[in-house]
Amino acid sequence: xxxxxxxxxxxxxxxxxxxxxxxxxxxxxxxxxxxxxxxxxxxxxxxxxxxxxxxxxxxxxxxxxxxxxxxxxxxxxxxxxxxxxxxxxxxxxxxxxxxxxxxxxxxxxxxxxxxxxxxxxxxxxxxxxxxxxxxxxxxxxxxxxxxxxxxxxxxxxxxxxxxxxxxxxxxxxxxxxxxxxxxxxxxxxxxxxxxxxxxxxxxxxxxxxxxxxxxxxxxxxxxxxxxxxxxxxxxxxxxxxxxxxxxxxxxxxxxxxxxxxxxxxxxxxxxxxxxxxxxxxxxxxxxxxxxxxxxxxxxxxxxxxxxxxxxxxxxxxxxxxxxxxxxxxxxxxxxxxxxxxxxxxxxxxxxxxxxxxxxxxxxxxxxxxxxxxxxxxxxxxxxxxxxxxxxxxxxxxxxxxxxxxxxxxxxxxxxxxxxxxxxxxxxxxxxxxxxxxxxxxxxxxxxxxxxxxxxxxxxxxxxxxxxxxxxxxxxxxxxxxxxxxxxxxxxxxxxxxxxxxxxxxxxxxxxxxxxxxxxxxxxxxxxxxxxxxxxxxxxxxxxxxxxxxxxxxxxxxxxxxxxxxxxxx
Amino acid sequence: xxxxxxxxxxxxxxxxxxxxxxxxxxxxxxxxxxxxxxxxxxxxxxxxxxxxxxxxxxxxxxxxxxxxxxxxxxxxxxxxxxxxxxxxxxxxxxxxxxxxxxxxxxxxxxxxxxxxxxxxxxxxxxxxxxxxxxxxxxxxxxxxxxxxxxxxxxxxxxxxxxxxxxxxxxxxxxxxx
Numbered sequence: 001x002x003x004x005x006x007x008x009x010x011x012x013x014x015x016x017x018x019x020x021x022x023x024x025x026x027x028x029x030x031x032x033x034x035x036x037x038x039x040x041x042x043x044x045x046x047x048x049x050x051x052x053x054x055x056x057x058x059x060x061x062x063x064x065x066x067x068x069x070x071x072x073x074x075x076x077x078x079x080x081x082x083x084x085x086x087x088x089x090x091x092x093x094x095x096x097x098x099x100x101x102x103x104x105x106x107x108x109x110x111x112x113x114x115x116x117x118x119x120x121x122x123x124x125x126x127x128x129x130x131x132x133x134x135x136x137x138x139x140x141x142x143x144x145x146x147x148x149x150x151x152x153x154x155x156x157x158x159x160x161x162x163x164x165x166x167x168x169x170x171x172x173x174x175x176x177x178x179x180x181x182x183x184x185x186x187x188x189x190x191x192x193x194x195x196x197x198x199x200x201x202x203x204x205x206x207x208x209x210x211x212x213x214x215x216x217x218x219x220x221x222x223x224x225x226x227x228x229x230x231x232x233x234x235x236x237x238x239x240x241x242x243x244x245x246x247x248x249x250x251x252x253x254x255x256x257x258x259x260x261x262x263x264x265x266x267x268x269x270x271x272x273x274x275x276x277x278x279x280x281x282x283x284x285x286x287x288x289x290x291x292x293x294x295x296x297x298x299x300x301x302x303x304x305x306x307x308x309x310x311x312x313x314x315x316x317x318x319x320x321x322x323x324x325x326x327x328x329x330x331x332x333x334x335x336x337x338x339x340x341x342x343x344x345x346x347x348x349x350x351x352x353x354x355x356x357x358x359x360x361x362x363x364x365x366x367x368x369x370x371x372x373x374x375x376x377x378x379x380x381x382x383x384x385x386x387x388x389x390x391x392x393x394x395x396x397x398x399x400x401x402x403x404x405x406x407x408x409x410x411x412x413x414x415x416x417x418x419x420x421x422x423x424x425x426x427x428x429x430x431x432x433x434x435x436x437x438x439x440x441x442x443x444x445x446x447x448x449x450x451x452x453x454x455x456x457x458x459x460x461x462x463x464x465x466x467x468x469x470x471x472x473x474x475x476x477x478x479x480x481x482x483x484x485x486x487x488x489x490x491x492x493x494x495x496x497x498x499x500x501x502x503x504x505x506x507x508x509x510x511x512x513x514x515x516x517x518x519x520x521x522x523x524x525x526x527x528x529x530x531x532x533x534x535x536x537x538x539x540x541x542x543x544x545x546x547x548x549x550x551x552x553x554x555x556x557x558x559x560x561x562x563x564x565x566x567x568x569x
Numbered sequence: 570x571x572x573x574x575x576x577x578x579x580x581x582x583x584x585x586x587x588x589x590x591x592x593x594x595x596x597x598x599x600x601x602x603x604x605x606x607x608x609x610x611x612x613x614x615x616x617x618x619x620x621x622x623x624x625x626x627x628x629x630x631x632x633x634x635x636x637x638x639x640x641x642x643x644x645x646x647x648x649x650x651x652x653x654x655x656x657x658x659x660x661x662x663x664x665x666x667x668x669x670x671x672x673x674x675x676x677x678x679x680x681x682x683x684x685x686x687x688x689x690x691x692x693x694x695x696x697x698x699x700x701x702x703x704x705x706x707x708x709x710x711x712x713x714x715x716x717x718x719x720x721x722x723x724x725x726x727x728x729x730x731x732x733x734x735x736x737x738x739x740x741x742x743x744x745x746x
Contacts, residue, residue, distance in 0.1 A: 049574070062578055099603065099706070133596045137589035144581060237588065240595040258696060311616035311695065374674055391676045398643055402684075405641045408673055 009166070014153075019045025022162050024169030024521075038564055039172045041534050046153040050145075065138075065145035074142055078135045085126030088118050092128070095249050133237070140233045147226045158216060164209035165521045165532070173521075173532030174539050175546055176564040177557060181529040188553060189522070195549040196520065208524040214517075219536070221512025228505025235497035246491035249341060253348045254481035257302070257317075260489055264308060265336060266317055270298040272343060272483040295340050296326040297485045301333055325487065341488040348372075348484070349410045352435040352466055353477040356381045356419070359463040367467070370435070372410035384421030387428075391415055395434065395444065412436050414444070419462055429458035435478070437469055518542045539563070603704045608720050610635065610712060611702040615669065615692040618679055623667070623692050631663050632741045635712040637694075637705055639671035640681045644727030645709040649685045651731045656689045659738055663716075665689075671708060672697050713737055715744045 005013045011022035018028040018040060026032060026039060039045070050062045064070060088111055091103050107115035107124060122129050171178065181188065189210055193203040201212040239245040252258055252269035259266050275294040282291060302317035323331035323338075331338040355367040366382030372393065379386040394406040395414035403414070413435055420428035432448040434441035452458045466477045518535040520542075531550075535542040543559040550557055604610060612625035636652060638645035649668075656666040666689040670678045675693055682691055694700055703710070706725070713722040721741055 058578060058582065061582065098704075128596050130593050130596045133592045134589070137585070137592055141585045141589070144585070148581070234588070237592045240592055261698070261701075309614065311614060311622055311693075312620060375676070377676065388676060390680045391674055393674070393677065394641070398646060404643075404646065404681075405673075405677060407641050408639070408671070 014047040014051065016047030016051030017045065018042075018047075019169065020166065021046055021157055023164070023166040024162070025166035026168060026172070035168065035172070037172065038174050039169065041173075041536075043150055043154050044157045046157045048149045049153055050149050062145060062149075065142045066149045068146060071139070071142040071146055074135060074139050078132075078139060081126065081132055081135060084123050085132075088115065088124065090126065091124045092247070136233060136237065140230060140237075143226045143230050143233075147223050151220070151223045154219065158219065161211060161213075163204050163206040163211040163521075164523055165211075167523070167525065167530060170521050170523060170530045170532035172564075173534050174564050175520075175533030175535075175543050175562045177529075177531040177546065177550065177555075177562055179529050179555065180527050181524065182527055185524050192522070192549060192553040195552040196545075199545050199549065201518070201520070201545075210520070210522040212520040212522075215515040216517050218511050218515035219517045221508045221510070221515075223508070224511060225505050225508030228501045228503070228508055230501070231504060232498055232501030235494040235501055238494045238497065239492070244491075244493040246489065248489050250338075250487045250489055251344075251484050252297075252487065253346070253350075253484045255350050255479070256481070257300075259304075259315075260336075263336065263491075264304050265320075265333075266302040266304065266315075267338060267487065267489075268300040268302065269485050270300060272297050272485045274343060274483065294326060295343060295485075296324055297340055297487065299323055299325050299331050299338060299487070301331060301336075301338070335491055335493060337490045339488040339490065340485070342486040344484045344486070345482065346484050348481045349413060349435065350479040350481055352479070354433065354435065354464050354466045356384060356386070357463045357465065357467075359460055364467065365462075370415065372413055375415070382421075384419055387418045387420070389416045389418050389430070395441070412438075412441055414441075417464065419458075424459075424461065429462065431458055431462060431464055433464040435466065437466075437475075516541065518545065520546060533562070604712070604720055604723060606720055606722060609718055610714060610720055611699075613669070613692070613699045613702070615694060615699060618675065618682060618691045618693065623690060628665050628667060629718050630716055631665050632716050632744075633665045633667065633712075633714040634738070634741070635714060636666065636668045636709060637671060637700060637703065637711070638668055638709045639673055640677055641673070642671075642708040646681070648709065648727050648734075649681075649687060651734055653685065653687050653689070654731055655734045655738055658735075659742065660689075662742060664738060664742065667692060669694055669699055671700055713741045715741065 005015055005017060005027070007013055007020035007023060007025055007027065009020060009023040009025065011020055013021050013027065018031065019025065020027055024045070026045075028040075028045075031037075031039060048066060050059060050066045055063060088107065091097070094103070094106060097103055097106060103124060104116070104119050107119040109115075111118065118124055126132055170176070185208055189205055189208075193205060193210060193212065196203050196212040199214070201214045203210065203212045205211075246262060248261065250258060250260060250267060252267060254269055254272055257266050257268040273294060273296045274292060275296075277286075277291045277293045279287060281293075282289070299322070300319055301321040301323075303320045304315045305318045306316040307313040308315050321331060321333045323329075325331050325338055325340050327340055330340075349372045351369055351371045353367055353369055356365045357363065358365060365384060368379040368381050368386070370379075375388055375391060377388045379388075390403070392403055392405040392414040393408060393410040395412045396404055396406040398404045415433045415435075417431050417433060418428045419431060420426070430452050432445055432452070434445040449458065449460070453460050468476050469478070470476060516535045516538045518533065518541070520531065520533045522529065522531045524530075531546065533539075533542050533546050540559070543562045546562055547557050547559040610625070614622060614624045617623045634652070638649065640646065652666060652668070656664070660666075668687065668689060668691045670691060670693050672694045678691065678693065703712070709727060711724045712720055713724070715721050721744060722737060724737070
């Protein structure tokens with residue numbers, strides 16, 4: 001279909017133009033029906049870039065995303081989708097589960113049938129689901145396309161504005177003044193322009209016409225906001241890049257150093273404290289309950305500097321930071337954050353300091369340090385040598401009555417030593433040692449040593465035990481951890497971009513919200529003066545500006561009388 | 570101007586397709602740690618009881634049985650002699666058997682291995698790293714891996730009998746030819 005888009009002023013306008021780009025004459029047929037209604041000034045009446053007479057396939061996709069209506073629908077659907085994710089707990093917040101079947105069982109147990117449906121629909125992973133990501137991508141596309149389609153033509157239109165506008169364009173603005181004028185037009189225009197300049201307008205004049213404009217920059221606010229939002233969205237999608245995002249949990253008993261999986265860092269828990277409020281500090285309805293005052297992990301962070309991937313060698317660790325982690329005070333180093341998550345009261349042996357004794361006299365022959373994790377294999381004790389033959393961290397017997405360990409934790413450790421040294425036979429003597437001061441382990445210790453003696457493996461000459469195991473009611477010569485702390489380890493490399501995006505978005509919003517783009521057009525036709533004013537918001541302010549400047553130039557009007565829309569009603 | 574505009578349009582839509590496709594693809598194919606038949610097992614690099622470094626690629630190209638075990642797990646202990654027997658029987662024909670211990674102290678591992686008389690390589694996992702990479706839930710777990718480097722079968726829990734191991738070994742050796 002051929003459409004004549006040439007304006008009477010001679011300007012060739014693109015398809016879809018509402019107001020002639022040059023003179024401002026209304027071109028849209030709807031605007032021609034009633035010559036008194038104020039004009040639709042959106043985007044200054046210019047055509048969107050993508051409006052075409054014969055759109056082809058790519059143009060149609062482009063047009064789809066260019067529509068603000070579609071954008072609003074997309075945002076609405078996304079909000080609706082996002083709200084679905086808040087009905088039940090999301091999978092990502094369930095720390096200990098990893099398998100689909102475990103999650104399914106969890107939702108079934110916690111929420112019954114509703115939970116089963118929720119999980120089956122994939123709503124337990126709403127924010128990672130393909131459809132939610134797709135919606136975000138579509139909103140992002142819509143942001144880019146909508147902005148580009150509008151900002152470029154708008155920029156062009158505002159960059160080359162005609163000073164003398166079509167009469168209908170002026171008289172159909174929201175702020176209008178018309179009157180007759182006698183006298184020196186040029187001198188009056190100069191005076192009127194001067195007054196507007198005092199209100200910080202930029203003023204252009206052209207034989208018998210004037211254009212005054214201020215705060216055009218506020219028109220770019222929404223687009224700057226959109227740039228910020230696009231950066232924000234891209235950053236959110238960037239979390240999908242494996243090395244950009246981490247959210248995991250690490251358990252550490254007191255004194256333990258462990259590698260943070262997936263990083264070159266190691267964390268150590270020096271000490272964990274949990275403090276409760278005393279009875280006198282509690283409110284009356286809390287009396288008798290335990291209310292936590294402080295959870296604190298004294299933590300150290302190490303970086304591996306050498307032999308990191310060598311399974312044979314111990315990694316070389318360099319301390320990079322020390323921090324007391326408590327709620328709202330995370331250890332933060334180079335984008336890595338360690339938060340206090342929870343704790344468990346669990347006694348765990350770290351090391352003991354036993355002595356080798358002469359069993360008959362009780363005389364100490366020397367003492368040594370014995371670690372529960374990776375104990376060394378030989379010890380020099382006085383003039384004797386102890387070689388560690390066997391180690392069972394959690395002693396038990398298997399079906400064939402062979403000694404074994406029940407678990408990997410040193411819950412009930414047992415050590416088998418071969419003692420060699422002066423005044424004993426060259427092959428030495430074998431003893432078993434249970435550091436745990438429980439009756440059962442002491443019983444086992446005695447039983448095994450007795451059977452070793454019967455087998456001829458030892459003579460019962462020695463005993464291995466901790467001297468003074470209890471001092472002032474506390475365990476002596478035994479190192480143990482009372483608490484295991486659980487740290488939440490997070491890394492979010494997208495965060496700086498999210499902040500930058502949010503800041504740019506905020507700048508755009510402020511530009512658009514707190515300033516208004518005001519324009520005033522004026523033309524003389526013989527002795528007839530026509531003035532039109534437009535602002536994108538706060539027309540009250542614009543009317544006040546116009547009335548003030550007119551008054552200063554000798555035409556007294558009330559701001560109210562300038563309201564074109566009001567006069568119509 | 571018009572041509573430039575069109576090119577811009579194509580470029581923007583192409584970027585959207587690329588970024589969006591990546592993001593959506595990422596959410597569609599979230600990698601699960603559970604290994605199934607046909608998967609390629611994750612690589613490992615561990616110290617052996619022989620104090621040497623053992624890597625996944627050292628074992629590539631020949632059929633391999635990868636057995637995750639611990640001295641604390643009775644079925645693991647019980648099947649160890651059967652595994653050793655099968656290893657002795659098939660080793661000459663190219664079968665490899667590797668035991669990965671579940672992050673125990675080397676001393677504990679060594680004395681058990683000595684007791685049973687295991688001659689195939691025993692590797693020591695550290696801090697459950699390899700175990701996690703293989704998505705282990707129960708012990709023992711045994712992976713039967715073909716010469717092409719894909720998992721033929723995953724057996725969770727004890728194999729117990731030599732026959733049960735043997736039928737699987739035969740299947741594994743056949744897939745080689």
